[in-house]
Amino acid sequence: MTDPVEFDTVSPPDEPSREAALTRHERLTKPRGSLGRLERLGAWLAACQGQCPPRPLERARIVVFAGDHGVAARGVSAYPSEVTAQMVANFRAGGAAINVLAASVGAQVRVVDLAVDSDAADADAADAGDTAGSAYRVRRSSGSIDAEDALTDDETHAALAAGRAIADEEVDAGADLLVAGDMGIGNTTAAAVLVAALTGTEPVAVVGRGTGIDDATWMRKTAAIRDALRRAKPVTAEPVALLRTVAGADITAMAGFLAQAAVRRTPVVLDGVVSGAAALVAEELVPGARAWWVAGHRSPEPAHALVLEQLDLDPLLDMAMRLGEGTGATAAIPLLSMSVRVLAEMATFDEAGISGPTGP
Numbered sequence: 001m002t003d004p005v006e007f008d009t010v011s012p013p014d015e016p017s018r019e020a021a022l023t024r025h026e027r028l029t030k031p032r033g034s035l036g037r038l039e040r041l042g043a044w045l046a047a048c049q050g051q052c053p054p055r056p057l058e059r060a061r062i063v064v065f066a067g068d069h070g071v072a073a074r075g076v077s078a079y080p081s082e083v084t085a086q087m088v089a090n091f092r093a094g095g096a097a098i099n100v101l102a103a104s105v106g107a108q109v110r111v112v113d114l115a116v117d118s119d120a121a122d123a124d125a126a127d128a129g130d131t132a133g134s135a136y137r138v139r140r141s142s143g144s145i146d147a148e149d150a151l152t153d154d155e156t157h158a159a160l161a162a163g164r165a166i167a168d169e170e171v172d173a174g175a176d177l178l179v180a181g182d183m184g185i186g187n188t189t190a191a192a193v194l195v196a197a198l199t200g201t202e203p204v205a206v207v208g209r210g211t212g213i214d215d216a217t218w219m220r221k222t223a224a225i226r227d228a229l230r231r232a233k234p235v236t237a238e239p240v241a242l243l244r245t246v247a248g249a250d251i252t253a254m255a256g257f258l259a260q261a262a263v264r265r266t267p268v269v270l271d272g273v274v275s276g277a278a279a280l281v282a283e284e285l286v287p288g289a290r291a292w293w294v295a296g297h298r299s300p301e302p303a304h305a306l307v308l309e310q311l312d313l314d315p316l317l318d319m320a321m322r323l324g325e326g327t328g329a330t331a332a333i334p335l336l337s338m339s340v341r342v343l344a345e346m347a348t349f350d351e352a353g354i355s356g357p358t359g360p
């Protein structure tokens with residue numbers, strides 16, 4: 001059996017740099033506080049970088065964690081499982097929404113197949129040019145979580161180790177901002193179960209429309225979530241066992257990635273309900289990790305609202321986006337870039353010879 005995966009502890013972002021950024025904002029040529037949340041966002045990035053003004057963001061990386069889910073066979077999605085492999089090919093060809101959004105904001109996309117339900121040989125072929133992609137493949141799909149564990153212990157450790165290694169690779173290659181995206185038919189069922197388990201919520205309050213399911217599918221999905229939640233209950237306080245029971249290799253790797261990004265002091269933009277569910281588990285694995293995350297957007301999935309509340313994160317955008325792939329997070333990247341550049345490039349009152357506020 002493989003060894004359990006250990007994570008170092010998380011240290012908080014640098015408070016003096018945050019303070020310096022907030023103080024600098026008082027001296028920039030604008031009424032005090034007038035850039036609103038953009039000011040706090042820049043201060044957060046200054047704290048993450050440990051310097052004020054912060055460096056411009058130059059290497060934002062989006063990692064799409066792809067995997068299939070056995071529970072899809074219960075009829076819980078509006079699309080068939082084969083779409084996962086087809087979309088992985090689309091990502092690699094550059095034709096998916098995330099490719100276009102990433103190109104628009106100057107970010108790069110990396111796709112990693114953790115458990116796509118296709119032949120490993122296909123994955124190897126598709127991974128040509130991205131050798132790391134197939135190297136991290138843990139298995140094909142996952143157990144149907146309403147009736148069996150998603151993964152074995154060994155697979156859970158392998159997926160966590162994969163996510164940790166991917167974060168290390170990205171940080172070592174100079175990433176200054178990370179996004180965890182997801183692709184996997186059926187993954188909103190697994191995400192909803194994780195969120196319900198970790199927030200003590202009833203199935204009907206976490207079930208969402210996913211890819212756009214009809215009412216009959218909603219009933220099957222709710223039943224699957226109910227059954228999986230019953231299986232998850234005994235391991236709710238054990239994050240690794242919870243991942244083994246109801247997550248799947250893609251979400252498990254994402255949790256490892258989010259945990260390790262925080263350990264490595266690298267800021268992350270969270271996406272929708274799937275990255276949110278992984279983030280809830282990552283915060284259990286390495287408490288304090290949430291200080292390294294910002295919520296890029298609010299997904300209409302009800303479980304996402306629970307994630308945001310539990311992690312005390314206020315999303316930057318509310319665009320009714322429910323695609324996944326990291327698209328909601330990537331749409332928020334321009335705000336992060338602006339927040340940094342404002343601190344670095346705006347003139348101060350002194351420099352511009354502009355009168356400051358009247359009064360004391």
Ligand SMILES: O=C(O)c1ccc[n+]([C@@H]2O[C@H](COP(=O)([O-])O)[C@@H](O)[C@H]2O)c1
Nearest residue numbers: 077184186188210211272273299323324
């Ligand atoms: O990120 C979200 O909040 C989100 C909400 C709904 C659907 N998705 C995407 O849709 C797929 C899962 O939907 P489903 O209905 O098959 O569970 C998966 O590929 C996700 O990336 C993602």
Ligand SMILES: Cc1cc2nc[nH]c2cc1C
Nearest residue numbers: 079083087183323324325
């Ligand atoms: C086409 C398609 C693209 C996706 N991207 C993320 N989830 C998806 C689900 C479907 C069905």
